[in-house]
Amino acid sequence: MNRYGLFQLGELKFAISLVQMQKILQDSKGYPLPRLPGAVSAVLVDNGLLIPILDLGQILGAGEPQMLAAQGYQVLVESEYGTVALPADLTGRIVAAGKGVLSETTEKEKYLGIVGKFVYQGDQFNILDIDFLAIEMTQGFWQNQSDTGGARRHQ
Amino acid sequence: MGDHSRLIFRLGGVGFLLKLVDVVEVVTQITDALDPGRSVIGQGIVSALRFRQTWIPAVDPALRLDILSAVELQDKVAVILRGSEGNWALLVDRVEELSSIDKFQPCEIPFLLKVAAMGFYSQIHLLDDEPMIVFEPERYYGSAAVLV
Numbered sequence: 227m228n229r230y231g232l233f234q235l236g237e238l239k240f241a242i243s244l245v246q247m248q249k250i251l252q253d254s255k256g257y258p259l260p261r262l263p264g265a266v267s268a269v270l271v272d273n274g275l276l277i278p279i280l281d282l283g284q285i286l287g288a289g290e291p292q293m294l295a296a297q298g299y300q301v302l303v304e305s306e307y308g309t310v311a312l313p314a315d316l317t318g319r320i321v322a323a324g325k326g327v328l329s330e331t332t333e334k335e336k337y338l339g340i341v342g343k344f345v346y347q348g349d350q351f352n353i354l355d356i357d358f359l360a361i362e363m364t365q366g367f368w369q370n371q372s373d374t375g376g377a378r379r380h381q
Numbered sequence: 382m383g384d385h386s387r388l389i390f391r392l393g394g395v396g397f398l399l400k401l402v403d404v405v406e407v408v409t410q411i412t413d414a415l416d417p418g419r420s421v422i423g424q425g426i427v428s429a430l431r432f433r434q435t436w437i438p439a440v441d442p443a444l445r446l447d448i449l450s451a452v453e454l455q456d457k458v459a460v461i462l463r464g465s466e467g468n469w470a471l472l473v474d475r476v477e478e479l480s481s482i483d484k485f486q487p488c489e490i491p492f493l494l495k496v497a498a499m500g501f502y503s504q505i506h507l508l509d510d511e512p513m514i515v516f517e518p519e520r521y522y523g524s525a526a527v528l529v
Contacts, residue, residue: 257512258394259505260446261497269494271510276491308492364493 228323230344232351233301233314235282240312241344241351244320248302248309265363270300270311277302279311280363305360312354321346328353339363385482389513390460390473393448396513397473398485398506403518405461405468407476408432412455415439425521430459430470437461439470440522446501450474464523471518484508 229244249272256268256279267281279300299314326346335352339359344351386401408414411430419429419436422444430439439459443450457472485506490498504515 259494259498259512259514260392260395260448261501262494263497266494266497269491269512271488271507271512274486274488274507276488276494276505276512278491278493310493360493365496 230321230323230326230351230353231301232319232321232344232346233299233312234316235312235314238282239349239351240282240314241353242301242303242312242356243353246303246305246356248304250314251300251302251311253298254300254311263364267313272302272309275309277309277311278364279313280359282312284363303356306357307360307364310356310360310364326351387480387482387485388460389477389480389508390458390516391475391477392443392446392473393450395446395448396477396508396511397516398480398508398513399460399471399516399518401479403462405463406432408459408461408470409476411439411457411459411470415455417454427454427472432459432461432468432470437468437470438522439472441472442516442521443472445521462518462522464518466523469522471516471521480508485513488512 230241231244231247232239232241251272254270256270258268265281265284266278268279269276270279300311301314302309302311326344329343329345331340331342339355339362340352341355342353344353384400384402387398388401388404390397390399414431415428416436417428420427425440425442425445426438427441428439429436452474457474458476459470459472460476461468461470485508488505488507490505501520502514502517505512506515
């Protein structure tokens, strides 16, 4: 059965396929590194490994860039290219796909790594394509897109 | 001491480690020893620094690393390094401590960040679970340095 892990960052709600979720950390410290891609806010250290923290606030151009404060949750997600961390304010709900309704996303949102919507108990969660986001947000392509809202904060 | 010792310094909020054998001296008061008029910004040289009765180039790696530093030029600490072309000064925000290499744990740069780090650093070590960049002086001054 397909299940989603649901989490929230500010006003944005996200869903990740549960098979990709590794673990959820709380208040893990983020460290700056020089020359990080603009869509990577910091790195965290988990079991001796460096994990890039993706600045999800840049999706849909919403929110301020994520800072380094060790507050909130970090959702560790396995992508095809390595583990990435996604910041979250609220997390913890795991929901079977059948408990909600799946809907289409717009073409514009597909370019932002949102492959669909999961509507659950009246809330709409953006289903993230982690493989797409991991490579786009770390290799600089993200900043080069013409309509990525806040993604251009380092330019 | 010797080849097992590392000098830890900071630029902005980022920690770096440097082989102590490369260090000639650490100079904490440089205000009266600077001549910013003798800069070559294209080579990262932000000033000349008088050291032991001679003028040497002072390089601020924060420029090349795109690190925002709140420390003004005159308040920087100069780490004097010996290079293939003579002594030069590495300007840092502060020097923290000496530490044995045994206290550091090598840590691989994630695949997703390798392209971003390329040309600037190639190794990261962990010290008490904090990532510290292995500073490679030859990237920042000398004939082998490649400017971006």
